Amino acid sequence: MPTNHLKQITDKQWNRWLSQLAHDDYLIVDNFISDQLYQDIVTYFNVLLEINEFRRAGIGDAQNHQVQTSIRGDFIYWLDKNRDLKLSGFFGLMDDLSLKLRQYCLLNLSDYEFHLALYPAGARYEKHIDQFQGRSNRIITVLIYLNESWCPKDGGELKIYPSDGQPLIVAPIAKRLLLFKSDTVEHEVLITNAPRKSLTGWLLHQPASLGQLFL
Numbered sequence: 001m002p003t004n005h006l007k008q009i010t011d012k013q014w015n016r017w018l019s020q021l022a023h024d025d026y027l028i029v030d031n032f033i034s035d036q037l038y039q040d041i042v043t044y045f046n047v048l049l050e051i052n053e054f055r056r057a058g059i060g061d062a063q064n065h066q067v068q069t070s071i072r073g074d075f076i077y078w079l080d081k082n083r084d085l086k087l088s089g090f091f092g093l094m095d096d097l098s099l100k101l102r103q104y105c106l107l108n109l110s111d112y113e114f115h116l117a118l119y120p121a122g123a124r125y126e127k128h129i130d131q132f133q134g135r136s137n138r139i140i141t142v143l144i145y146l147n148e149s150w151c152p153k154d155g156g157e158l159k160i161y162p163s164d165g166q167p168l169i170v171a172p173i174a175k176r177l178l179l180f181k182s183d184t185v186e187h188e189v190l191i192t193n194a195p196r197k198s199l200t201g202w203l204l205h206q207p208a209s210l211g212q213l214f215l
Contacts, residue, residue: 014100014104015104017029018100018101018104018105019104021105021140021179021180021181022105024162024165025162025163025180025181025184025185026160026162026168026178026179026180026181026185027177027178027179027180028170028176028177028178029176029177029179030173030175030176030177031175031176032144032175032176032177033093033144033175033177036089037089037090037093038146038174038175040086040087040089040090041087041090041144041146041199042146042148042197043086044084044086044087044116045116045118045146045197045199048077048116049118053077054075054076054077054116054118055075055076055077056074056075057072057074057075057076057117071125071126072124072125072126073119073120073122073123073124073125074117074118074119074120074123074125074189075117075118075119075120076115076116076117076118077115077116078113078114078115079113079114079115079116079201090114090199094112094114094142094201094203097142097203098112098203101140101203107139107140107203108139108205109139109140109203109204109205110204110205110206110207111203111204111206111207112142112201112202112203112204113201113202113204114142114199114200114201114202115199115200115201116197116198116199116200117197117198117199117200118195118196118197119156119189119192119195119196119197120192120195121192121193121194121195122191122192122193123189123191123192123196124188124189124190124191124192125188125189126188127159127161127186127187127188128186128187128188129182129183129184129185129186129187130182130183130187130202131182131183137202137204137205137206138182138183138202138203138204138205139181139182139183139202139203139204139205140179140180140181140182140202140203141178141179141180141181141182141185141200141201141202142177142178142179142200142201142202142203143158143177143178143179143198143199143200144175144176144177144198144199144200145172145173145174145175145176145178145197145198146174146197146198146199147172147173147174147196147197147198148174150171150172150173150174150194150196152171153193153194154192154193154194154196155190155191155192155193155194155196156172156189156190156191156192156193156194156196157169157170157171157172157189157190158170158172158178158187158188158189158190159187159188159189159190160180160185160186160187161185161186161187162185163184163185169190172196172198182202
């Protein structure tokens, strides 16, 4: 992988990480991205926020889209690799990650969709899975957290519910990667006490239609 995006990782490390993902249905990796890529993402995030490009997120697909702030309280900006050229390093990294998942986990991945997400203080997202009813396109959920000075009083942790085992609380600290299986791992965002930023998306079985999926 490009050295300016991600630290050099051996095949042995990849095998260990992705074996854990296959066994546990989730994977947490700290300091996954480089300082440079992290700064590129955060700078772009802040520019978009300043020019009011974020929109309140909803639940459901394009035909059943609803805004229900009692269930989900974040604001999002959908990314497009052909438009958001400032994040070309990130998209290259996701191409590489998809390749590794195809190689090591034999997953049939052909595309991805991502958005930037901001949870203002007081926001949350109730327990759910990242899959629409009757669909199976989302294979792996990907989160990269962007909260450099996060501390426990800030809240906004992700609580995941593995199929086997106790619930796990994941702190949204900067440069932390979280992967989990989109169709099986229930999760929720706990109430935030300070603004919470992330880059969130899904590795897909079929090509995405940008902006048509809202969950």
